[in-house]
Amino acid sequence: MNIYVCIEQVPDADARIQLNADSTGIATEGVKWVLSSCDEFAVEEALRLREKNAGSTVTVLSTGPTRVVEAIRAAMAMGADNGIYVETPETADDNLTAKALAGALKNEAKVDIVFTGKGDEDQGTAQVSQLLSEFAGLPCVTLVLSAEYGASSVKCKRAIEGGAFEIVECPLPAVIGVENGINEPRFPSLLKTIKSGKKDVKALQMADVGVGDGDQKTRFKNFRLAPPKRVNKIRGGPVTQAKELVRLLHEEAKVV
């Protein structure tokens, strides 16, 4: 099977977010960029599918400034075979990103399945899977908690609100957006980390995948940092603390 995984590079979870000078985005200097932890689940799912289907390959796709090659290599260190990267501007929106990914997929000889993570730990929009499937003309199932892979279809369990689950059967090729926790991502191996540094990552320009600046349909401006808040730390032993907290919830906050 020709298995693809779309990944994203995001600021490390512990990074302190600061704004850039004109408030059009975050300051990117000094930020540690990593493979999105959501996407590790997608990479793992792809690797497991490859292991069950001899002769399969896993190719990792990403877009962004050149630094995203590092995230592709991180996925290769987990075991992915190939990497493809489309250079897009730092300010690219999801529409442009998804269209570039779909364009890169269309350039491939045969695509059997595309995995995406729940994703978007930075902008938090989590829409690239659906946009990309629409551009690629593929069906898409998101929020997948577990999947059974058949020869020509995949049966997915997806989580919706209210403790309910939908079971959906989807023909291949398809885009499968996995939920965090679908599997337990493996750690990168030292040997693969060393090897991945030597592997080629195919670099493409926007024109190679049929996108241009006009595919940007939204524009961010005016970022603002969220204001801090003051906590009332309640002191004393367990009984005193509990009594005081419940009193405050009743009398001050009036929420119970």
Added chain:
Amino acid sequence: MGGTLVIAEIQDGKVRKSTLSAIRFAKQVGGPFAILALGAGVGAAAQELAGFGAQKVIVVDDAALKSYTCERFAPTVAKVAKDGGWDTVAVTASAFGKDLAPRVAVKLAAGYAADINLVKVDGGKRSYRRPTYAGNAFSWLEITTPAHVVSVRQTEFAAAAPSGGSSPTETAARAPDDAAAARVEFVSLEVGKSERPDLGEARVVVAGGRSLKEQFNQVLEPLADGLGAALGASRAACDAGYAPPEVQVGQTGRTVAPQLYFAIGISGAIQHIAGMKGSKVIVAVNKDGDAPIFQIADYGLVADLFVAVPELVKELKAQS
């Protein structure tokens, strides 16, 4: 003619409460709006939706739309929007809305503002505010295409109340399925047996972190039971298997904004905070007084949760 087309979320013939947040959005931006009721057997739902002051309720009632798959729903939503000349399509950012909206946006060649928490109209120009970088920052977004697709945060757009009157209804036909994608089959719906309210709609949420280990339910359930609360969890607790993934609160989980949120043994990683910082009152219980959760909590107990929570349960009973 412009105006907003609100997509109703209908399950088993009933209007989901999430719909009312998208209606609130339509009222806020002003101008005419219509509500699209699509599904199978949505007559009663359409009647209910007629009471919200919409210019009309558009009904697409078709057996093929009995269960949601975006390959069947998105083409119809796009067609109704185009045929009616609605320049904005609005839906609430539930699992349904988040799945559907991007597909509709591509079909309409529209820019998409996802999961917004505020809208500002200035001289006819609209800006959408959304949280980014796990709620550490806000950004204002402008859409550069004539058509807009918007999903709104249920927790920040209060449910619209019925405004009386009765909007006329009209029917529309379903659009053909996507050629490449029409074979996605909805197999079944499994509904959990939870007696608890849904996380997104609960007035009180009791959420726990990884430090609860196997005692997650044993410690938190008595507290949740006493308050009629929904149970939530940090991503670390879900990833470790102490709580099911669907109750994860945070950037990559559910977003909640209850009246009262208990963060029990949750250190407060920014990704978690992103999913609950809109809560009215936040109580944090953590052994580590420097845990970041205390930076956004209203009330904090620096305490061993295994002692503090049972004590709290006792005290809530005593003072109720």
